[in-house]
Amino acid sequence: MSEVDDAIASARSSWARISEDRSVPRADSRARRRTTQAIGKRLTRIAVADGAILVAALVIGMITPLGIMGALLAMMLLVAATVFFAIWPTETAPTPERLAAVDIKALPAQTERWLDAQRPALPAPAVTLVDRIGLRLETLSPQLAAVDNDGEAAQEVRKLIGEQLPAFVKDYERVPPSLRKTARNGRSPDAELVAGLSLIEQEIADMTTRLAQADLDTLSTRGRFLELKYKDDGAD
Structure with missing residues:
Protein backbone atom coordinates (compact mmCIF):
# COMPACT_ATOMS: atom_id res chain seq x y z
CA MET A 1 0.00 0.00 0.00
CA SER A 2 1.39 3.43 -0.99
CA GLU A 3 1.73 6.44 1.28
CA VAL A 4 -1.30 8.00 -0.42
CA ASP A 5 -3.41 4.93 0.35
CA ASP A 6 -2.19 5.01 3.95
CA ALA A 7 -3.08 8.69 4.24
CA ILE A 8 -6.56 8.17 2.78
CA ALA A 9 -7.22 5.18 5.05
CA SER A 10 -5.99 7.12 8.07
CA ALA A 11 -8.17 10.11 7.18
CA ARG A 12 -11.24 7.91 6.80
CA SER A 13 -10.56 6.22 10.13
CA SER A 14 -10.02 9.54 11.89
CA TRP A 15 -13.17 11.02 10.40
CA ALA A 16 -15.19 7.99 11.49
CA ARG A 17 -13.92 8.36 15.06
CA ILE A 18 -14.60 12.09 15.08
CA SER A 19 -18.10 11.54 13.71
CA GLU A 20 -18.85 8.99 16.41
CA ASP A 21 -17.52 11.23 19.18
CA ARG A 22 -19.40 14.29 17.99
CA SER A 23 -22.68 12.67 17.02
CA VAL A 24 -24.52 13.67 20.19
CA PRO A 25 -23.28 17.31 20.27
CA ARG A 26 -24.11 17.63 16.58
CA ALA A 27 -27.57 16.22 17.23
CA ASP A 28 -28.06 18.74 20.04
CA SER A 29 -26.94 21.51 17.71
CA ARG A 30 -29.41 20.36 15.07
CA ALA A 31 -32.20 20.31 17.65
CA ARG A 32 -31.38 23.86 18.71
CA ARG A 33 -31.26 24.94 15.09
CA ARG A 34 -34.69 23.42 14.43
CA THR A 35 -36.09 25.18 17.49
CA THR A 36 -34.58 28.51 16.43
CA GLN A 37 -35.94 28.14 12.91
CA ALA A 38 -39.40 27.28 14.22
CA ILE A 39 -39.41 30.32 16.50
CA GLY A 40 -38.23 32.50 13.63
CA LYS A 41 -41.04 31.27 11.40
CA ARG A 42 -43.63 31.91 14.11
CA LEU A 43 -42.36 35.43 14.73
CA THR A 44 -42.32 36.15 11.00
CA ARG A 45 -45.91 35.00 10.57
CA ILE A 46 -47.01 37.02 13.59
CA ALA A 47 -45.25 40.13 12.28
CA VAL A 48 -46.81 39.76 8.82
CA ALA A 49 -50.31 39.17 10.20
CA ASP A 50 -50.12 42.02 12.72
CA GLY A 51 -48.66 44.32 10.10
CA ALA A 52 -51.50 43.51 7.71
CA ILE A 53 -54.07 44.25 10.42
CA LEU A 54 -52.45 47.58 11.28
CA VAL A 55 -52.23 48.61 7.62
CA ALA A 56 -55.88 47.66 7.09
CA ALA A 57 -56.90 49.63 10.19
CA LEU A 58 -54.88 52.63 8.99
CA VAL A 59 -56.45 52.55 5.53
CA ILE A 60 -59.96 52.20 6.95
CA GLY A 61 -59.24 55.00 9.42
CA MET A 62 -58.27 57.29 6.55
CA ILE A 63 -61.62 56.63 4.90
CA THR A 64 -63.81 56.72 7.97
CA PRO A 65 -63.00 57.20 11.66
CA LEU A 66 -62.62 53.92 13.50
CA GLY A 67 -63.90 55.15 16.80
CA ILE A 68 -63.48 53.34 20.09
CA MET A 69 -65.19 50.17 18.87
CA GLY A 70 -63.06 50.06 15.75
CA ALA A 71 -59.88 50.49 17.77
CA LEU A 72 -60.96 47.75 20.17
CA LEU A 73 -61.75 45.47 17.24
CA ALA A 74 -58.31 46.10 15.75
CA MET A 75 -56.66 45.31 19.10
CA MET A 76 -58.68 42.12 19.44
CA LEU A 77 -57.65 41.07 15.94
CA LEU A 78 -54.00 41.75 16.78
CA VAL A 79 -54.21 39.60 19.91
CA ALA A 80 -56.09 36.83 18.11
CA ALA A 81 -53.62 36.76 15.21
CA THR A 82 -50.66 36.71 17.59
CA VAL A 83 -52.05 33.83 19.64
CA PHE A 84 -53.16 31.89 16.57
CA PHE A 85 -49.82 32.01 14.78
CA ALA A 86 -47.90 31.44 18.02
CA ILE A 87 -49.57 28.07 18.61
CA TRP A 88 -50.19 26.98 15.02
CA PRO A 89 -47.57 24.43 13.86
CA THR A 90 -44.91 25.94 11.63
CA GLU A 91 -44.95 22.87 9.40
CA THR A 92 -46.55 19.46 9.38
CA ALA A 93 -44.60 16.25 9.02
CA PRO A 94 -45.10 14.34 5.77
CA THR A 95 -47.11 11.14 5.84
Missing part, protein backbone atom coordinates in the same frame (compact mmCIF):
# COMPACT_ATOMS: atom_id res chain seq x y z
CA PRO A 96 -45.51 7.76 5.06
CA GLU A 97 -47.54 7.72 1.85
CA ARG A 98 -46.03 11.02 0.80
CA LEU A 99 -42.53 9.80 1.65
CA ALA A 100 -42.97 6.89 -0.73
CA ALA A 101 -43.66 9.29 -3.61
CA VAL A 102 -41.46 12.31 -2.87
CA ASP A 103 -38.61 13.23 -5.22
CA ILE A 104 -35.42 11.42 -4.28
CA LYS A 105 -33.49 14.66 -3.81
CA ALA A 106 -35.94 15.85 -1.15
CA LEU A 107 -36.42 12.45 0.48
CA PRO A 108 -33.69 12.62 3.18
CA ALA A 109 -34.96 15.97 4.50
CA GLN A 110 -38.58 14.82 4.39
CA THR A 111 -37.73 11.56 6.14
CA GLU A 112 -35.86 13.47 8.83
CA ARG A 113 -38.90 15.68 9.41
CA TRP A 114 -41.10 12.61 9.68
CA LEU A 115 -38.70 10.96 12.14
CA ASP A 116 -38.60 14.09 14.29
CA ALA A 117 -42.38 13.95 14.59
CA GLN A 118 -42.17 10.37 15.91
CA ARG A 119 -39.84 11.22 18.81
CA PRO A 120 -42.52 11.44 21.53
CA ALA A 121 -43.55 7.82 20.88
CA LEU A 122 -40.02 6.38 20.99
CA PRO A 123 -37.90 5.20 23.94
CA ALA A 124 -34.77 7.17 24.83
CA PRO A 125 -32.26 4.79 23.17
CA ALA A 126 -34.26 4.96 19.95
CA VAL A 127 -34.35 8.77 20.07
CA THR A 128 -30.55 8.76 20.20
CA LEU A 129 -30.51 6.57 17.10
CA VAL A 130 -33.00 8.89 15.40
CA ASP A 131 -30.50 11.71 15.98
CA ARG A 132 -27.75 9.62 14.43
CA ILE A 133 -29.94 8.68 11.47
CA GLY A 134 -30.70 12.37 11.01
CA LEU A 135 -26.99 13.09 10.75
CA ARG A 136 -26.61 10.28 8.23
CA LEU A 137 -29.48 11.70 6.18
CA GLU A 138 -27.88 15.15 6.20
CA THR A 139 -24.72 13.61 4.76
CA LEU A 140 -26.65 11.57 2.21
CA SER A 141 -28.83 14.44 0.97
CA PRO A 142 -26.29 16.37 -1.17
CA GLN A 143 -25.09 13.12 -2.74
CA LEU A 144 -28.55 12.51 -4.20
CA ALA A 145 -28.47 15.76 -6.20
CA ALA A 146 -26.78 13.95 -9.08
CA VAL A 147 -28.72 10.69 -8.75
CA ASP A 148 -31.35 9.77 -11.34
CA ASN A 149 -34.77 9.71 -9.68
CA ASP A 150 -35.58 6.41 -11.40
CA GLY A 151 -32.13 4.85 -11.21
CA GLU A 152 -31.11 1.80 -9.22
CA ALA A 153 -29.33 3.84 -6.54
CA ALA A 154 -32.38 6.06 -6.07
CA GLN A 155 -34.67 3.06 -5.78
CA GLU A 156 -32.39 1.53 -3.16
CA VAL A 157 -32.40 4.73 -1.11
CA ARG A 158 -36.15 5.19 -1.48
CA LYS A 159 -36.84 1.61 -0.43
CA LEU A 160 -34.86 2.00 2.79
CA ILE A 161 -35.61 5.52 4.05
CA GLY A 162 -38.88 6.16 2.24
CA GLU A 163 -40.60 2.84 2.82
CA GLN A 164 -38.91 0.39 5.18
CA LEU A 165 -37.88 2.92 7.85
CA PRO A 166 -41.35 4.51 8.23
CA ALA A 167 -43.05 1.10 8.10
CA PHE A 168 -40.71 -0.27 10.78
CA VAL A 169 -41.31 2.64 13.15
CA LYS A 170 -45.07 2.48 12.55
CA ASP A 171 -45.04 -1.24 13.36
CA TYR A 172 -43.49 -0.37 16.72
CA GLU A 173 -45.95 2.44 17.41
CA ARG A 174 -48.88 0.08 16.90
CA VAL A 175 -47.67 -2.08 19.79
CA PRO A 176 -49.54 -1.13 23.00
CA PRO A 177 -47.23 0.87 25.32
CA SER A 178 -47.78 -1.64 28.13
CA LEU A 179 -46.24 -4.41 26.00
CA ARG A 180 -43.25 -2.57 24.57
CA LYS A 181 -40.88 -3.60 27.35
CA THR A 182 -42.13 -7.18 27.54
CA ALA A 183 -39.75 -9.71 26.02
CA ARG A 184 -41.15 -11.86 23.25
CA ASN A 185 -39.02 -14.48 21.52
CA GLY A 186 -36.08 -13.28 23.58
CA ARG A 187 -36.38 -9.57 22.74
CA SER A 188 -38.78 -6.79 23.73
CA PRO A 189 -40.36 -4.46 21.15
CA ASP A 190 -38.18 -1.65 22.52
CA ALA A 191 -35.08 -3.75 21.90
CA GLU A 192 -36.34 -4.74 18.45
CA LEU A 193 -36.80 -1.07 17.59
CA VAL A 194 -33.32 -0.10 18.74
CA ALA A 195 -31.70 -3.01 16.90
CA GLY A 196 -33.60 -2.25 13.70
CA LEU A 197 -32.82 1.47 13.78
CA SER A 198 -29.16 0.66 14.36
CA LEU A 199 -29.13 -1.53 11.26
CA ILE A 200 -30.85 1.19 9.24
CA GLU A 201 -28.33 3.79 10.39
CA GLN A 202 -25.45 1.57 9.32
CA GLU A 203 -27.06 0.84 5.96
CA ILE A 204 -27.49 4.57 5.29
CA ALA A 205 -23.80 5.01 6.09
CA ASP A 206 -22.96 2.19 3.66
CA MET A 207 -25.12 3.82 0.98
CA THR A 208 -23.25 7.07 1.48
CA THR A 209 -19.95 5.26 0.99
CA ARG A 210 -21.19 3.50 -2.15
CA LEU A 211 -22.44 6.75 -3.66
CA ALA A 212 -19.10 8.39 -2.88
CA GLN A 213 -17.05 5.51 -4.29
CA ALA A 214 -16.40 7.19 -7.64
CA ASP A 215 -15.18 10.36 -5.92
CA LEU A 216 -13.02 8.32 -3.55
CA ASP A 217 -11.50 6.44 -6.49
CA THR A 218 -10.82 9.70 -8.33
CA LEU A 219 -9.15 11.16 -5.26
CA SER A 220 -7.02 8.05 -4.84
CA THR A 221 -6.00 8.04 -8.51
CA ARG A 222 -5.09 11.71 -8.48
CA GLY A 223 -3.15 11.23 -5.26
CA ARG A 224 -1.10 8.43 -6.79
CA PHE A 225 -0.45 10.57 -9.85
CA LEU A 226 0.79 13.44 -7.69
CA GLU A 227 2.92 11.05 -5.68
CA LEU A 228 4.52 9.50 -8.77
CA LYS A 229 5.06 12.81 -10.54
CA TYR A 230 6.20 15.14 -7.81
CA LYS A 231 7.70 12.82 -5.23
CA ASP A 232 10.01 11.33 -7.85
CA ASP A 233 10.82 14.82 -9.19
CA GLY A 234 11.66 15.94 -5.67
CA ALA A 235 13.97 12.98 -5.24
CA ASP A 236 15.88 14.07 -8.34
